[in-house]
Amino acid sequence: MNHNSSSGHDVLVLGAGFAGLATASYLSKAGHKVKVLERHDQLGGRARKFEAEGFTFDMGPSWYWMPDVFERYFEDFGSEVNKEMNLVRLDPSYTVWFDDGPLEIPAGLDPLAEVFESIEPGAGDKLHAFMAEAEVKYNIGMNKFVNKPAHNALEFAEWQTLVDATRLSLFTSFSAFARKHFTHPKLLQIMEFPVLFLGAKPQDTPALYSLMNYADTCLGTWYPMGGMNEIVQAMVRVAERMGVEFQCNAEVAAILDDGRRATGVRLADGTEVHASAVVATGDYHHTEQKLLAPQWRRYDQSYWENRTMSPSSLLYYVGLNTRVPELQHHNLFFDTPFGPHAETIYDSISWPNDPLFYVSAPSRTDEGVAPEGCENLFFLIPLAPGLDEQGGERDRYFEEIMVRLERHLGRDLRPHVVYTRSFAHKEFEQEYSSFKGNAYGLANTLRQTAFWKPKMRSKLPGLHFAGQLTTPGPGVPPSLISGEVAAEETSKFLKCHGAVEHATAHAG
Numbered sequence: 001m002n003h004n005s006s007s008g009h010d011v012l013v014l015g016a017g018f019a020g021l022a023t024a025s026y027l028s029k030a031g032h033k034v035k036v037l038e039r040h041d042q043l044g045g046r047a048r049k050f051e052a053e054g055f056t057f058d059m060g061p062s063w064y065w066m067p068d069v070f071e072r073y074f075e076d077f078g079s080e081v082n083k084e085m086n087l088v089r090l091d092p093s094y095t096v097w098f099d100d101g102p103l104e105i106p107a108g109l110d111p112l113a114e115v116f117e118s119i120e121p122g123a124g125d126k127l128h129a130f131m132a133e134a135e136v137k138y139n140i141g142m143n144k145f146v147n148k149p150a151h152n153a154l155e156f157a158e159w160q161t162l163v164d165a166t167r168l169s170l171f172t173s174f175s176a177f178a179r180k181h182f183t184h185p186k187l188l189q190i191m192e193f194p195v196l197f198l199g200a201k202p203q204d205t206p207a208l209y210s211l212m213n214y215a216d217t218c219l220g221t222w223y224p225m226g227g228m229n230e231i232v233q234a235m236v237r238v239a240e241r242m243g244v245e246f247q248c249n250a251e252v253a254a255i256l257d258d259g260r261r262a263t264g265v266r267l268a269d270g271t272e273v274h275a276s277a278v279v280a281t282g283d284y285h286h287t288e289q290k291l292l293a294p295q296w297r298r299y300d301q302s303y304w305e306n307r308t309m310s311p312s313s314l315l316y317y318v319g320l321n322t323r324v325p326e327l328q329h330h331n332l333f334f335d336t337p338f339g340p341h342a343e344t345i346y347d348s349i350s351w352p353n354d355p356l357f358y359v360s361a362p363s364r365t366d367e368g369v370a371p372e373g374c375e376n377l378f379f380l381i382p383l384a385p386g387l388d389e390q391g392g393e394r395d396r397y398f399e400e401i402m403v404r405l406e407r408h409l410g411r412d413l414r415p416h417v418v419y420t421r422s423f424a425h426k427e428f429e430q431e432y433s434s435f436k437g438n439a440y441g442l443a444n445t446l447r448q449t450a451f452w453k454p455k456m457r458s459k460l461p462g463l464h465f466a467g468q469l470t471t472p473g474p475g476v477p478p479s480l481i482s483g484e485v486a487a488e489e490t491s492k493f494l495k496c497h498g499a500v501e502h503a504t505a506h507a508g
């Protein structure tokens with residue numbers, strides 16, 4: 001049954017991840033009536049949570065970084081981070097497990113410089129120099145550029161001036177930049193991990209992204225007690241206070257237009273919901289190819305086939321009936337060389353042997369996320385996007401992780417496993433319509449930075465895109481920022497073009 005409803009909303013936001021929640025709240029603050037349509041029965045997108053056997057698992061993000069972004073966000077809505085969440089700073093920030101044992105990465109620059117100095121004489125001072133430049137990049141990025149819609153290169157003209165004036169290395173490769181400062185392989189792996197996990201090979205990542213090292217080391221790694229989903233809940237509370245309406249179990253099947261501009265959406269059950277503007281925060285490829293009429297598509301299939309996607313992931317949510325005090329909250333297992341693993345992600349597009357992996361153990365910080373005496377573990381293996389499963393891979397890699405852990409911890413955790421669930425490409429495609437099952441959007445390569453990212457403004461007037469596939473990029477803070485920018489652009493559009501007339505708007 002088809003029925004139309006004008007819904008009385010100015011803007012419909014498709015998707016309730018960080019980008020959708022931020023877009024909706026900023027638009028509401030600007031005085032617009034906003035409704036968010038979310039296909040799942042729970043808000044939060046990739047940062048949803050689930051409960052099983054007494055464990056509470058965050059489904060996606062586990063690192064709370066760039067705390068300044070969240071502080072500003074909640075202040076923009078008359079609140080404060082500390083009123084909304086109980087945040088703790090992790091110290092050590094994380095542990096890197098090398099072949100010869102664990103290395104704790106302490107919170108803060110001075111203690112980390114001491115660790116660097118102990119591994120490579122002179123590296124402590126070099127770390128200070130590296131971070132001084134990374135701090136300038138972070139401040140320029142955050143204050144001058146991150147809030148740009150990136151419609152065209154002119155917005156970044158000032159960037160070039162700053163680069164010239166400060167002689168910052170923004171566009172040399174991250175790999176070369178790191179090697180200018182350090183030579184010890186352990187130090188290089190520590191410096192390169194933030195760009196690797198959210199993007200491309202360090203050789204293909206511009207040195208601009210050393211701002212992530214600054215964020216990691218100097219601004220700290222934090223954790224909201226209760227889990228990362230607490231951020232979602234706080235953002236939903238803010239949105240509701242702003243008057244945003246939410247509709248869950250609302251799968252958008254098409255974006256409607258009247259030949260001149262976006263006029264609303266059609267849901268999978270045939271209901272049409274009309275509004276004067278639409279912001280789409282789901283997968284960009286899916287939205288253009290599946291929800292938009294062909295004449296409004298800016299990018300064809302070959303454009304997407306030629307993008308470098310960030311890695312997909314094989315995830316395991318695991319409950320243990322024992323504690324594992326040897327693990328820290330965040331653990332990176334860099335006990336095998338990354339070169340062959342990276343080659344499978346970016347070049348041969350194949351399943352890796354001996355991959356690096358990451359383990360989060362939030363119950364080390366927060367006993368509330370596991371039953372008493374138990375441990376809540378989340379494993380992540382970065383994988384090439386677009387990989388097909390032949391069957392058996394999930395068991396094989398789980399076994400491999402358990403064997404590697406046994407080697408490092410000196411005991412077998414397998415008899416203690418009381419819950420497991422895995423999640424990989426197939427689930428990323430099913431749950432988020434994710435192109436090639438990617439986990440976190442486009443890789444941060446130079447060719448895919450700023451105005452080289454998919455455009456926020458659609459060819460269809462009144463439709464904007466936000467989220468991790470748009471500017472500024474993947475990660476919780478960038479997705480949230482993209483929502484703010486898309487809200488501004490949508491407000492500008494509504495100011496110039498006004499409300500759309502819905503001549504046919506009636507129930508029936």
Ligand SMILES: Cc1cc2nc3c(=O)[nH]c(=O)nc-3n(C[C@H](O)[C@H](O)[C@H](O)COP(=O)(O)OP(=O)(O)OC[C@H]3O[C@@H](n4cnc5c(N)ncnc54)[C@H](O)[C@@H]3O)c2cc1C
Pocket residue numbers: 014015016017018019020037038039040044045046047059060061062063064065250251252253281282283313315380431432433439440466467468469473474475476477479
């Ligand atoms: C495993 C994993 C670990 C990560 N770790 C970190 C981390 O530690 N720190 C960090 O900062 N970032 C991390 N990230 C990245 C971060 O989680 C994402 O960049 C961010 O959550 C993306 O938010 P978003 O709003 O752009 O997209 P999403 O969260 O994907 O939200 C899009 C929403 O749109 C909905 N939707 C899609 N299509 C439709 C439709 N047709 N109709 C209705 N609704 C629709 C989806 O259901 C979803 O809720 C991680 C990501 C993953 C997957």
